[in-house]
Amino acid sequence: MSFACPWCGEHNELPLDPGEFGQQVVMDCAVCCRPIEIDLPADGEGQPAIRGEGQ
Numbered sequence: 232m233s234f235a236c237p238w239c240g241e242h243n244e245l246p247l248d249p250g251e252f253g254q255q256v257v258m259d260c261a262v263c264c265r266p267i268e269i270d271l272p273a274d275g276e277g278q279p280a281i282r283g284e285g286q
């Protein structure tokens with residue numbers, strides 16, 4: 232899954248683990264290193280909700 236960083240707009244790749252569907256994960260942007268919250272779709276096919284942590 233790829234998504235645009237809410238901070239800098241650069242695209243990041245998130246390796247999807249089916250065990251994480253429906254959960255919230257936090258990862259650091261590979262470009263600007265700021266934390267990004269990602270709500271993974273429960274079925275793994277919907278669009279994840281992306282936001283900058285603390286935004």
Ligand SMILES: [Zn+2]
Pocket residue numbers: 236237238239240241260261262263264265
């Ligand atoms: Zn970024």
